[in-house]
Amino acid sequence: MKLLRLIRCLNPTGGGPIEGIRQITPHLAALGVRTSVASLDPPDAPWLQHQPFEAIGLGPVSGGYGYHRGLPSRIQALARQHDAVIIHGIWQYHAFATWRALRGSNIPYFVFTHGMLDPWFKRTYPLKHFKKWAYWPWADYRVLRDATGVLFTTEQERQLARQSFWLYRANERVVGYGTSAPPGDAELQREVFLQRFPHLRGKRLLLFLSRIHPKKGVDLLIEAFAAVASSDPRLQLVIAGPDQVGWQAALQRRAAELGIAERITWAGMISGELKWGAFRCAELFCLPSHQENFGIVVAEALACGLPVAIAEPVNISAEVATARAGLVHVDNTAGTTAALRQWLALPTAEHEQMGRRGAQLFADSFDFASVACALMPVLESAIGNKPMDMDE
DSSP states (O other), rough: OOEEEEEOOGGGGOHHHHHHHHHHHHHHHTTOOOEEEEEESSSOOOGGGOOOSEEEEOOBBBBTTTTTTTTHHHHHHHHSSSEEEEEEEESSSSHHHHHHHTTTTTOEEEEEETTTHHHHHHHOOHHHHHHHHHHHHTTTTHHHHHHSSSESSSSSHHHHTTTTTTSSSOEEEEEEOOOOOOOOOHHHHHHHHHHHHOOOOOEEEEEEEOOOGGTTTTTHHHHHHHHHGGOOOEEEEESSOOOOOOOHHHHHHHHHHHOOOEEEEEEEEHHHHHHHHHHOOOOOEEEEOOOBSSSSHHHHHHTTTTOOEEETTTTTTHHHHEEEEEEEEEESHHHHHHHHHHHHHSSSHHHHHHHHHHHHHHIIIIHHHHHHHHHHHHHHHHHHOOOTTTTT
């Protein structure tokens, strides 16, 4: 089977969808799927190199929307070389251009909305939502309406997607999502991290690893950490991730006002052994997001046996709560603070049991090896479930 994925950009700072494509590709390859990924990046973009799939840059394009006059015809030509197409994300031209390219054809296409229909955006950015309403009926409504399937990572995401626009039709499928099992040597990864940040050796680390963005609730975590930091001088908060909107300086000023500036390590964007080392060295992973479609970083923490404290709007919070793999709290300062206090009050034995339950939850539900297997019947049914020649 030949699968074409379409995404706005493959820059790794873009977060979960890009990492998800990278991680699931080898598992699909093991099942006989050859993947190509087309983005609106310029063909010479550095992040198109050394990928586990064929990366095709269709750019450069104009503006944030990514308009390019000839894009539908280029997508159509690519799609004809593949058996199925998956669009990642909406609200940008790559999705509408794919609809224009494939409507009326016999090439099935699917759409991952990646949480972009979550009503949180409607409440938080009403002006942007109004603009989307003007765009929705003649563009993305049609993209979803005519798709072979609209794919959701969780049941919670599927239910929320129905609440943003009254004009909504979609052939919905919940197919799951996840990440790959942690690679490499855990002890080596710990040492890599501690050599990079030697002042953290022997500390109790609370880890935030995500984009530094208001949606992610890192400001709530800083306030909550300030409320509990005095309970143990060994406590240290590690904030790792790219500062995409220039917010870090304001957060650092707030930390100074709270008297905890020296208790926070700003690690920047980390990857590879350094990232896994951060998970291995931490005792609790924290993500107090106001909106989170899935949260690959949460799955990565669980895979490492690291308990999590996540806000209710993280769409796998129900699974985490049911498995007792972490603490689930309201996405405000009081809720985040209460979760940290609860964690610090738990005995070490419960910390360890929670970590083991998290690792089991990952293995059962969020390992991309099993997610890939679950996705295959969806793709095969759309293309007639006929044998595929990998050399055709």
